[in-house]
Amino acid sequence: MVCDANNVDERSIQIRFNRLIQQFEKNPKYMSLGNELIPDDEDISYNISVKNKRYEAIFYQQPAELSDTTLLREKLMPIILKKYTAEELANPTEEMQKELMKISFDYMMDLCSKKPVWFMISELYGKYYITMFYDNEYNRANGEDL
Numbered sequence: 001m002v003c004d005a006n007n008v009d010e011r012s013i014q015i016r017f018n019r020l021i022q023q024f025e026k027n028p029k030y031m032s033l034g035n036e037l038i039p040d041d042e043d044i045s046y047n048i049s050v051k052n053k054r055y056e057a058i059f060y061q062q063p064a065e066l067s068d069t070t071l072l073r074e075k076l077m078p079i080i081l082k083k084y085t086a087e088e089l090a091n092p093t094e095e096m097q098k099e100l101m102k103i104s105f106d107y108m109m110d111l112c113s114k115k116p117v118w119f120m121i122s123e124l125y126g127k128y129y130i131t132m133f134y135d136n137e138y139n140r141a142n143g144e145d146l
Contacts, residue, residue, distance in 0.1 A: 001132065006129070013044065014042065017055060017119075024117070030117065032057075032060070033058075035059075036057075044128070048121070057118060079103060084096065117134050119133065
């Protein structure tokens, strides 16, 4: 986790938040399922203090497997072959094609969800700052070596 060192006013945090979203959206290393910019006329202070609104955005680091189709195929095929034979895959039915798309999509989403980067607006005494989190599920302790 990282935080801004200096707190800023409402308009400055709105600009900073929107710029961060735009920077991540332009970076091909990240993908998003959709994040909203803060409109210029938004009352951030009121929404945070009265409505308990959270201003946050999430992006997912693109895994290397997604850019290398050979690597993706090598990792995905064993999963598919657990469910279908090579003969079935040679002439798939429409239902199988839908299932293959679902398996592929689920696999890619699982890869992408392992390394999210998300940030939010935090408030301290009427001033605002960005808190950014980098999660890496590959480093998660699963009971060992705690």
